[in-house]
Amino acid sequence: MDLREHRAFAAGHVAGSANVELNERLATYLGWLVPWNASVTLLGVTEGEVDQAQRELVRIGIERPVAVATGGPHDWAGLEPLVRYPRATFHDLADALAGPDPPTVLDVRLPSERIGWHIRGSLRVPIPEVLGRIDQIPERPLWILGRGRQVGVAAALLHAHGRDVTAVDDDFANAADAGLPLTNSARR
Structure with a gap:
């Protein structure tokens, strides 16, 4: 789950990742869209963003993501090319x-x-x-x-x-x- 703003996500992201912006509606969207017991990996620009998202996940019963990463899409993708949509x-x-x-x-x-x-x-x-x-x-x-x-x-x-x-x-x-x-x- 990429936590960046949706326009930045559209411009380039890790293949197969989804996007819910880190804001006051994060828990609502994740509750609607993440199947129960799904494995969630959080991708945030800063550790603070990932920490905030983890607090929101707890509100909907996801105690801990399976993984977290900070940085940007090029850091997360490694050698794989980023994908985008218009x-x-x-x-x-x-x-x-x-x-x-x-x-x-x-x-x-x-x-x-x-x-x-x-x-x-x-x-x-x-x-x-x-x-x-x-x-x-x-x-x-x-x-x-x-x-x-x-x-x-x-x-x-x-x-x-x-x-x-x-x-x-x-x-x-x-x-x-x-x-x-x-x-x-x-x-x-």
């Missing part, structure tokens, strides 16, 4: 959807966050369900959208599972300006 805007997504082989749009927002506008035809898999429903997510290029860190967490998880991902790292308010087909799903 980040994009809603304008980039509109261009991709207009192309000859449009990607699948995966919306990972929570149900309460999706109330209102969403992109017509997008596949909805809330962030806590991504790993449990991975077999329902098409094995084709995925453009992932959500709120803030959700995009980075979902993109990292799916990328670690060998999926071709692009993180739409943009404010949803920009989707309409990009000309994307929006649908209103008002609460009933």
Whole structure:
């Protein structure tokens, strides 16, 4: 588990690693996404970050990671090349959807966050369900959208599972300006 900011993670990380930024929501995301009794290795820039993450892990019943490392992705990868995935805007997504082989749009927002506008035809898999429903997510290029860190967490998880991902790292308010087909799903 790489604890760096999601944009830095997207730019270069150890193959097979996942990413949850070290912040006040770390325990929540890890509780949603790390299977019970999973072995967790923490990758942090400093010892302080790793210590803080360990305290958060205890809150969800993970007493001790199997390993920790500090430094940066080049330190952790050794001789292996770093991997990355692209980040994009809603304008980039509109261009991709207009192309000859449009990607699948995966919306990972929570149900309460999706109330209102969403992109017509997008596949909805809330962030806590991504790993449990991975077999329902098409094995084709995925453009992932959500709120803030959700995009980075979902993109990292799916990328670690060998999926071709692009993180739409943009404010949803920009989707309409990009000309994307929006649908209103008002609460009933």
